[in-house]
Amino acid sequence: MLRKPLAVANWKMNLSLDDALHYVREFDASRRTVEAVVCPSLPFLFPMHQLSTSMNKPLSFGAQNMHWNEAGAHTGEVSASMLRQVGCSYVIIGHSERRTAGETDEQIHRKVASALAGDLTPILCVGESAVERVSRRTTQVIRRQLTAALEGVKDIARVVIAYEPVWAIGTGEPATAAYAQTVHSDIRGIIRRISPESAEKVRLLYGGSVKAKNASEYSAQPDIDGVLVGSASLSIAEFQAIIQSFGTKVGGP
Ligand SMILES: O=C(CO)COP(=O)(O)O
Numbered sequence: 222m223l224r225k226p227l228a229v230a231n232w233k234m235n236l237s238l239d240d241a242l243h244y245v246r247e248f249d250a251s252r253r254t255v256e257a258v259v260c261p262s263l264p265f266l267f268p269m270h271q272l273s274t275s276m277n278k279p280l281s282f283g284a285q286n287m288h289w290n291e292a293g294a295h296t297g298e299v300s301a302s303m304l305r306q307v308g309c310s311y312v313i314i315g316h317s318e319r320r321t322a323g324e325t326d327e328q329i330h331r332k333v334a335s336a337l338a339g340d341l342t343p344i345l346c347v348g349e350s351a352v353e354r355v356s357r358r359t360t361q362v363i364r365r366q367l368t369a370a371l372e373g374v375k376d377i378a379r380v381v382i383a384y385e386p387v388w389a390i391g392t393g394e395p396a397t398a399a400y401a402q403t404v405h406s407d408i409r410g411i412i413r414r415i416s417p418e419s420a421e422k423v424r425l426l427y428g429g430s431v432k433a434k435n436a437s438e439y440s441a442q443p444d445i446d447g448v449l450v451g452s453a454s455l456s457i458a459e460f461q462a463i464i465q466s467f468g469t470k471v472g473g474p
Pocket residue numbers: 231316385389390391392393428429430431449450451452453
């Protein structure tokens with residue numbers, strides 16, 4: 222089965238509503254071989270989705286977090302079904318900025334399960350810190366994060382996994398394409414042990430200081446199916462150039 226390349230923009234807590242709507246208006250609708258997903262701040266999701274639909278833009282939308290419960294007394298939280306109602310089809314789960322803020326493997330596991338049950342595609346983030354990398358614990362850390370998050374999950378092929386080494390996020394010091402490919406290959410190996418039939422279907426993204434100028438190095442790697450882009454995705458020209466880099470990629474066995 223072929224893996225469709227995927228480029229995801231994680232805006233984090235940036236841009237205004239005007240910027241967000243401008244982004245949708247300007248988005249070039251011609252390239253459809255790469256799936257493009259924008260994850261803006263929550264309040265912008267619905268108006269962006271409405272505008273995108275009315276202009277027939279090939280854009281999908283994602284949230285940057287969600288709660289695992291369907292409803293209830295959870296002040297400040299949002300559920301999978303609420304996200305679906307405002308046009309989301311993806312949700313980033315377990316980003317390192319949220320893990321640093323206290324999110325646990327157990328909470329991430331619940332969120333992945335709830336996203337799938339609510340018909341959202343989880344983009345599960347994993348990755349080692351600088352200290353873990355130096356002490357050669359990268360594979361061990363990622364195995365722990367994946368095993369915890371995916372335990373008991375039936376439909377692993379529907380999960381997107383983003384490898385985001387913490388030391389490469391927002392630092393301007395990306396992992397080399399060769400290093401990222403090695404870790405991606407390890408991730409596919411870990412998935413193969415958890416769910417042999419899913420390993421070749423799961424899409425793996427690299428994230429961490431991806432820019433237009435280095436994106437094609439990642440797209441040339443066999444186990445890198447796309448990218449999760451932070452600061453460079455705030456510029457539509459940069460993000461579209463990154464999408465373009467994956468335009469001729471054919472992923473899968
Ligand atoms: O955290 C990231 C995407 O989720 C990566 O951020 P940067 O692209 O700004 O390094």
